[in-house]
Amino acid sequence: MATTLIVIMIVLLLLGFPMMIPLLTAAVVGFYTMFDGFGQMTTLIQQMMGGIRPASLIAVPMFILAADIMTRGQSADRLINMVMAFIGHIKGGLAISTATSCTLFGAVSGSTQATVVAVGSPLRPKLLKAGYSDSFTLALIINASDIAFLIPPSIGMIIYGVISETSIAELFIAGIGPGVMILIMFSLYSLIYAYVNKVPTETRSTWTERMRSVQQALWPLFFPVIIVGGIYGGIFSPTEAAAVCVLYALLLEFVIFRSLKVMDIHRIAKSTGLITAVVFILVAAGNGFSWIISFAQIPQAILEAVGVNDAGPVGVLVAICISFFIACMFVDPIVVILVLTPIFAPAIQATGLDPVLVGVLITLQVAIGSATPPFGCDIFTAIAIFKRPYWEVIRGTPPFIFMLILAAALIIAFPQIALFLRDMAFR
Amino acid sequence: ANWRYAHEEYDGDVQDVYAEHFKDYVEENSDHTIQIFEFGQLGESDDIMEQTQNGILQFVNQSPGFTGSLIPEAQIFFIPYLMPTDMDTVVEFFRESEAINEMFPKLYADAGLELLQMYPEGEMVITLDEPVTSPEGMKNKKIRVMTNPLLSATYEAFGATPTPLPWGEVYGALQTNMIDGQENPIFWIESGGLYEVSPNLVFTGHGWFTTAIMANKDFYDGLSDEDQKLVRDASDYAFEKIIVHIDGLADESLEEIKKASDKVTVTRLNEEQIEAFRKRAPKVEEAFIDMTGESGKELLEQFKEDLKEVQKD
C-alpha cells in the first residue's frame, strides 16, 4: 500500500494539481484499501478537523497578519534603511545589508516568501546598480530570506511543533543561533565576492543620518523584543506573542506612522485569511494522510526497510536531513513537513534525539531544499516577483547551498549551536 | 481476529503497561492478536474515542476527564476528596464501589461503550514554585489544568487561578514562570521532568488520576460468550497487574526525583491542613450537579456512600 500511495502522490503533484488533492487522494485510497470500501471515510474527516484543531496553530494567521500589516506599511523599509546606514559603506556592504535586513525582517515575518518581497524588492535595484551580478543578487536574496524561516517567528517551526508535539517556544529560541551563524557565513561570502569582483564601496552615512535612521527604525525594532524577549522571558506563549505583534503592528502603522487607513484592514484580513486557508487545508489533508499511514503502521515498515533503526542518532539525523532536503527540491515545504515528520517520528523517539534539535535541522533543510533546483519553490517565487528567467535565478545558488549544507553539518556536529540559547532559557 | 487498542499515554506509562498485560493475556489464552496504539499515533483523546465508537478500534483507554464532553458524569473524578487517600483503601474502593461497578457501565453503554474496567493511575500531586499548605497559600497561583470546566472549578475553589494549557507547553511555561504550578501523578512528574522546573511537591490527597478501559459495545455484544469472558478476564488480569505496578511506582518515582534534584521539597499535608482544603469541596460538588443534573446527583451520593463503606473497616 505504501508504494501505491507514494506513486499517487508524486504523479498528481507533478501534474500540477492543487497540493491538497494529492494528499487527499492518497488518504482516500489508503482508507479505501484499509477498510475495504468507503465505510470509515468519516474518520478521514475527523482527522482533517483534528489537523487544524491545535491551539498553537493560531499563531500562524496571527504572525501572517502582523507581517502583512507591516509589509504594506513602512516598518520593513525603516528597518532596511537603518541597516544600510550602518554597514552599507563597508566592502560588500550592500550585500551584507541585504542578508542582515533579511534576518531582521525575519524576526517579524514567519515565511521566506514574505521576506523576499519585503527585503528583496527594494534592495535588488540597489545591488544591481552597485555592480553585483544579477545571478549573485537573486541567489543572495532567495537564500538570505531563508534565514527568516529559522529566526522566530517561523511558520515551518510552528507546524513542525504542532505535529511532533514539540514546544514551539523552545523551537523558536533554538532557531536564533543557526540563523545568526548563517548570516555570518553569507556576510563573509559577500565580503569575498565584493573583493574578488572589485565591487566599489558605497558612501559612508554620517552619524546624523545614522541616528535618524535608528530613530526611524526604533518602533519596528521592538518586534523582535516582543517575540524573542517575550517568549525567552516567559511573558508570552508563542500564540500570545503573535497576538501582541498584531496589536503592535496595528498601533505602528495605523496610529504612529499613519501609513494605512482603516479601510485597508478588510483587505489585509482577507489576504491573511487566504494565505492561512491554503496552508491549513494542507495541514488538514496532511493529517488525514498521516493518520492512515500511521494506522497501517507504514512508518515502522519504511524505517525498518531502510535500516534507519540501526543507524544511531547521527545516522537518523543525516537520513532526516537528506529526505527533507530532497523532498523540498520538488514539493512545498509545508507539505514535506506534514508528510515526512510523522514517518520519522518513531525513529526520533527510539533514538532519543532532542526533538528541538531535529526541528531546527528540519527547518533548515526545508529552507535549503526550497532554494534548490529543479523545483524548489523559492526559485519560482523569485521568477514571479523579479520576472527573471529560470537559469538566471538558479545560476548563483550553488555557493549558498554549499554554505547552508555546511551549516547543517556544523549543527549535527555541534548541536549546541542550536541548543545553547534554548538551554539557557528553558533548562 | 486482530483487535486494535488505543490509549492516551506514552511507551512504558501506566496505560501502556495495562495495555501490554491485556494484550499478553488475550494472546496467550486465544488465537486473537492485539495491536496497541500509543498517544498521538491515531490522534487526540477525543479522536480515538470516536474511532472506537465507529468500530475502527475495538478497545480504547480514556481518562474520564476527557470523556466528560461525552458523558458529563465521568467528570466526577475531578471532585476533590471523593476518594480515599491510602493505596489499599483506594484499591478496595475500585473493587467494591457500586457507583463504579454498576452505575458507570450503564452511562457508558448509553454512549455505545462497554466499560470494562476503571482503575487508578496514581495520586494527584500538585507541584508549585513554593511549598504550600493552605488554600490561602494557593491564592493567585496560576495552576495549569486540562481544558475541563470542573477541574477549573476545583482549583478555583482551592483559591488558585486555573490556567488551561496544552501539555506540550507546560514545561516551558513552568520554567519561565508563566504558570506557578500544575497537577499530575508522581510518575508523570518524574518522566516529564516537571520537578526540575517546579520543585515543590505537595501531596494534598485530593484525588486520584483515574482512567477507564472500554470496548465498542456492538463489537463486544457480537462476541461469543467465550470471547466476552476472555475480554473480561483479560481486563481483570491487567487490573491485578496494574495495581501491583502502581503500588511501587509512586515511591520509586519519588526516589528518582529526590536523587535527580536537591531543590525538591516534599510536603504531605496533615489532617488539619487537608480539612481546610476539604471544606472547599462542596462548591465543586455544586458545579458538578449543575452540569449533570439528577443523574449526577445520584452518582455523587452513591460515591459518598461507597467511600463511607470502604472507610468503615
Added chain:
Amino acid sequence: MTNSATEPDEAEGYASGLPGVLGVIDLAIAKVEAFMLAAGVLLMALNTCINVIARFVFGEGLFFSGEINRILIILITFAGIGYAARHGRHIRMSAIYDTLPPKGRKALMIFISLFTAAMMFFICYYSVEYILNLYARGRVLPALGIPIWTIYVWVPVGTAITGIQYVLTAIRNLTARDVYISTAVLDGYTDNESEV
C-alpha cells in the same frame, strides 16, 4: 507562502467570469466568502488579543477563548479554500504543467479541475455524514457547552462551493479559447500561481 502585497487586489477587481444569473449568484457567493474570511481573521485577532490582555490584567485568560478560535479556524479554512479556488490561488507545483503547449495545458487543466471538484464533493458528502454522526452522539464543547457538530457546518458548505468553483473552471476552459486556472483568472495572468 505568498506575500499578498504583491498581488493585484482581488476584492475590488473580481468580476465573475460567468454569464447572466450564474454570474450574479457567483458574485454574491464571492462577496459572502470574502466577508466571512476577513471577519474570521479579525475576530480571531480580537479574541486572541483580548485573551492576552485578560491574562495580564485579570491574571487569567478567558476559558472559552480557545474554543472560539477552534471555531474560527474552521471557518477561515473552509471559507478560504473556496475563495482561493475562485482566484486560482491554491498552492500547486506547476513546473511540468508550464512546459506543455497551450492545448495540452488546457486539456490537463480541465482534467485537474474536474478531478479536484469530484474530490471536493466527496469530502463534502462525508463531512455531512460526519456531522450527522456527531449530532447523534451529542458531544459538546467543554467550555462553551455548544454541540460540537455545529462548529463543522462550514466544512460541507466550503467544500461544495469549492467543488462548484472547479466545475465552472472546467466549463470555462471547455467554452473559452484561452486556458483558465479559475473561472476568472487566466493562466499566466498573475504568473506566480506556482508559489505561495
